Amino acid sequence: MTNNTKSLxxxxxxxxxxxxxxxxxxxxVPTDDETKHEYVNALIAQIKSKSKELHSYNVDTLFIxxxxxxxxxxxxxEEIMTTVRQHYNIFDNAEITxxxxPGTVTKEKLSAYRRCGINRISFGLQSTDNKELxxxxxxxxxxxxxxxxxxxxECGFDNINIDLMSALPFQTVESYKESVLKVVKLDPEHISAYSLIIEESTPISEWIENETREGHEVLPNEDDERTMYYLTKEILEQNGYHQYEISNFAKEGMECKHNIGYWKRKDYIGFGIGAASLVDNNRFGVVSEMDKYIDILKRYKDEELEEIYENRETLTGEEQMEEFMFLGLRMIEGVSRNSFKKIFNRDLDKVYGEIINKLVLGNLMESGGDTLRLTPRGIDISNRVLSEFLL
Ligand code: SF4
Structure with a gap:
């Protein structure tokens, strides 16, 4: 391990x-074995090629x-992890998730994960109710x-996250409460609790549209949705979890470092189709088309590799400040005026004073000393509050 200072x-x-x-x-997408094989080879080629320019960074979190x-x-x-370790400076105590x-893991796979240093598992459960699932x-x-x-x-994982979802079709406050209680009983170190977002053009969105047209209410109403959110907070806090981000709860010291890095705008590099990166305030993505990705990396030569990256932009000072605010304020601890000053060489209150005053008066934000954070009421309507910080 070298004495590098930049982390990634x-x-x-x-x-x-x-x-x-x-x-x-x-x-x-569901796919065949051949495509999986070719994709992993392409991933490995991308991981190797990018390492030349990132050799001065220390990696403290990795998320698959x-x-x-x-x-x-x-x-x-194992092959992917070996490649990453050979080409990047991975911290000894890095969080690797x-x-x-469920249903796709075996003892053999879990033991292999342990062998290659993966130390955190995130399970997508969503609900304990089989009808909802x-x-x-x-x-x-x-x-x-x-x-x-x-x-x-049994395989030794002592850092496990479980994902839960609320506001599902036909879900009741009672059935949701039962899911939360059952999950808490399992004593995972971390719980992510999100509301279902109905994305356009998904089968569920089309089905909901049809049902609504026929006058059927299939989603929990706003009051029930809010009750579910407060229930999550109440039950989890009673059971030793603290909320550290709008949708994330953890036992003390078990917060997800990878996600915190994202909310705090640390540099990150994404490998694989559609993956986004932010390095030195340069944002870029990888092409989303599988064939294109595999094809470019098959005939990989240094000059051609740039073809797999798209949507390159260098963030302006204003864009960086916006991100600092709307990502940082997702954290319950809020943002620090000193950090803002250190990064941007400007006073946070000089840039955002008017908005902050308005939000504090509306009891949506609290401001004290170095810290600025959302109040419980602000968290309730966080999307609206956070959008105020777009300059
Ligand atoms: S929700 Fe998760 S598990 Fe389901 S299809 Fe999408 S990525 Fe796959």
């Missing part, structure tokens, strides 16, 4: 799933997300999730 997060995208969930608009990374053979994940879907098009039952979760514990 790595994200690796695995865009494959067993089948498509009805609400999903992520970049992920998707899609369903656990759908890949264990050998592929893999997203797993089926309705969402999830591939697993609650019982299958339990098997995967217990297997992960």
């Amino acid at each position: 997060e790595i994200y690796i995208h695995i865009p494959f799933c067993k089948s498509k969930c009805k609400y999903c608009d992520f970049l992920s 997300g998707g899609g369903t990374p656990s759908i890949l053979k264990a050998d592929y994940i 893999i997203e797993c879907n 089926k309705f969402l098009g999830r591939i697993h039952t609650y019982e299958e999730f339990l098997q995967s979760y217990n297997m992960a514990r």
